[in-house]
Amino acid sequence: MKYCEMSKEQLQQELVQLQKEFEDLKARGLKLNMARGKPGKEQLDIVSDLLTILADPAECVDSGIDCRNYGELSGIPCAKKYFAELLDVKEDEVYVGGNASLTLMFDTITKAYTHGLLHSERPWCKEEKVKWLCPAPGYDRHFAITGCYGFEMITIPMTADGPDMDMVEELVKDPTVKGIWCVPKYSNPDGIIYSTETINRITNLKPAAPDFLVMWDNAYIIHEFEGEYVPFPDMISLCREAGNPDMVFEFASTSKVTLPGAGVAVMASSKENIKYMESILTVQTIGYDKLNQLRHVKYLKDKKTTLELMKKHADVLRPKFHAVLDALDSEIAPLGIAEWKRPKGGYFVSLNAMPGTAKRTLALAKEAGVVMTGAGATFPYGKDPQDSNIRIAPSLPPVAELKEAIAVLCICLRLAAVEKLLAD
Amino acid sequence: MKYCEMSKEQLQQELVQLQKEFEDLKARGLKLNMARGKPGKEQLDIVSDLLTILADPAECVDSGIDCRNYGELSGIPCAKKYFAELLDVKEDEVYVGGNASLTLMFDTITKAYTHGLLHSERPWCKEEKVKWLCPAPGYDRHFAITGCYGFEMITIPMTADGPDMDMVEELVKDPTVKGIWCVPKYSNPDGIIYSTETINRITNLKPAAPDFLVMWDNAYIIHEFEGEYVPFPDMISLCREAGNPDMVFEFASTSKVTLPGAGVAVMASSKENIKYMESILTVQTIGYDKLNQLRHVKYLKDKKTTLELMKKHADVLRPKFHAVLDALDSEIAPLGIAEWKRPKGGYFVSLNAMPGTAKRTLALAKEAGVVMTGAGATFPYGKDPQDSNIRIAPSLPPVAELKEAIAVLCICLRLAAVEKLLAD
Secondary structure, three states: HHHHHHHHHHHHHHHHHHHHHHHHHHHHHOOOEEOOOOOOOHHHHHHHHHHHHHHHHOOEEEOOEEOOOOOOOOOOOOHHHHHHOOOOOOOOEEEEEOOOOOHHHHHHHHHHHHHHOOOOOOOOOOOOOEEEEEEEEEOOHHHHHHHHHOOOEEEEEEEEOEOOOHHHHHOOOOOEEEEEEOOOOOOOOOOOOOOOHHHHHHHHOOOOOOOOOOEEEEEOOOOEOOOOOOOOOOOHHHHHHHHOOOOOOEEOOOOOOOOOOOOEEEOOOOOOHHHHHHHHHHHHHOOOHHHHHHHHHHOOOOOOHHHHHHHHHHHHHHHHHHHHHHHHHHHHHOOOEEEEOOOEEEOOEEEEEOOOOHHHHHHHHHHHEEEEEEOOOOOOOHHHHHHHEEEEEEOHHHHHHHHHHHHHOOOOOOOOHHHHHHOO | OOOOOOOOOHHHHHHHHHHHHHHHHOOOOOOOOEOOOOOOHHHHHHHHHHHHHHHHHOEEEEEEEEEEOOOOOOOOOOHHHHHHHHHOHHHHHHEEEEOHHHHEEEEEEEHHHHHHOOOOOOOOOOOOOOOEEEEOOOOOHHHHHHHHHEEEEEEEEEOOOEEEHHHHHOOOOOOOOEEEEOHHHHHHHOOOOHHHHHHHHHHHHOOOOOOOOOOOOOEOOOOOOOOOOOOOHHHHHHHOOOOOOOEEEEEEEEEOOOOOOOOOEEEEHHHHHHHHHHHHHHHOOOOOHHHHHHHHHHOOOOOHHHHHHHHHHHHHHHHHHHHHHHHHHHHHHHOOEEOHHHHHOOOOOOOOEEEOHHHHHHHHHOOOEEEEEOOOOOOOOHHHOOOOOOEOOOOOHHHHHHHHHHHHHHHHHHHHHHHHHHHH
């Protein structure tokens, strides 16, 4: 029976029952974590051969470059070739970085702030106001970057096809609107793949700002856990064809392909953009860790081999996502107190709880020993206007623990909903 | 016979002879490089065991932290401990980064520019003017950083004891003077060790700017190639004791201990400074490559073991420095056309040619196939007011090639000097 159809007495009865269950849960002293999109130990163990694949100094050479020494600001040739194939872009559109695409993203926005982009009239720090479009629910670490530079972040609602493009097209007429965050494939947290029409409308934007920046975080470009690999268009070419060649920077990494703490990150953009960025990056570094780049290329080889590896990750992740979705289907769906997406890739299940109950749900979960991404984190400024969205990250705990954690979450969702209905 | 004592006829004769030698050199089609402080292949080969020291996933753990996964913004505990010993600072004064101390330096100045430092009244990008003290000859990549933010760089002459402190003490009374570059041990390129008095005067500076920043680049902290390790005071404690606890950031790396392209960088400062920087760094990254940190600690173990390794590097470097100094002593000293330092550590020989001949000398060297650091590079804006300083980097070529290269340089120094004397 749906909670909204229950009488006050039925809800009271439910409350008492749930409070008892909740106290029992607390007494178990659980310590579970569904907070971040961290791969679990089983996934890390899949790639152990990476550790020793570069064993001999004689192997540390690529195209005559000794990767142990200084140099190669934009990455070693074989790494550029590898990532060019993976992203379906040209080698001279690729910049291979360190262990974190987040850092490449932060540094890109920072350079816009301190120096301006290729088509900027001035550095953004000299602008009176910078506004930024934030499709939400979205990735909290994205919002943290634009937040830390004081940009005014404007929430763009997400639809089943990606960001609300009517709103985006309208807002980019404002020259102080300088950019947009996008996770185009298996968006964080909704797991949505931007539709062809959405992508087409983004590439054809006519922003008033000459230096409007599409931050295309393709974090989950090959991260299917259900079904086959879904090809995805090359945004760099599409923007060029649409007459916006320098509007987009694309980002990806091997953090969830090999090792999250020790992977290789990449960015892609027009040749001109890369050249411009290198003119500042050359002041910041002599080059990133080329041995780790080489180690990765030797291990991952090419796109085909990499996709085979992703199947192994999928085999680990699939049961975890099923555990979450099955629990929600059986425990929550009949009660009508939440809705959730059924992603086929990425690292999250995005759940919308009864409005006004997300914070309370997660506070209860924490009390019962289950740590989740903070309520509101998926919105700019950490403020979910509906207090509804909850990001579930099933990847880290082993399935048995995950089942316990999601069971706790279900009780908390119910308890928060009953409390809310009784209070209204 | 000294060139300055030669008659015009003698100089003419010398010119003809040198021009012939120079043409012979050119005809040999040499391709030699003394441009950058890059370790040579023999040095890289010393540390080959580093490649495979972390072979087993079970070893990828430090203090219960799986170093393969996300996290640990400020570095893993064992790396903090290792670098704390190396720098003689406390573990909570240490921030372990990626593969480049240059990046940590760039990022520190960038954060001052975008957000301000702990005691800043406003971000430096909001200041009307920022001035910066540049002891010179100095490191071109330092000047590139402060240059790229448009700071007005003021050249501070170097003395045998370090920067001219009378001038520094006077200039810091100007509140727009925000900082100073220092390479305190085996300064780049002079190879000078700052004297106790210089260090004392720096720590006791009373800058008008509340956020005056001493960039203490201890790049050559353990990099003796001649004689025993020279202990060096802990600048973080000294500044604290002098009542300037948050004035200094110290930087170092293993770039010239293990591998230049794949080492580990570190920064140290007051606990409060590190905490403040982490508040911004946490937006930039989830953490640096912890596997490489762990790999390094397993390999380098502790300061004692590291100093033993540095002896092996010294054994490779010493003959190279001797080759340079011997050639200068025999070919140039009798002519009285240049002076140079005799460093016991670091990576450079700093030579002052006859004023007005450095550019010409290096142009000639280039013509003869010997690439050197560009003339003027050791001064702010790449402009040596005397056109005199030449930075010789003997580390990269094997000794035989180096001897050829330095012989070329000697001819070029002589040719440029004769040309100058004849033109005057």
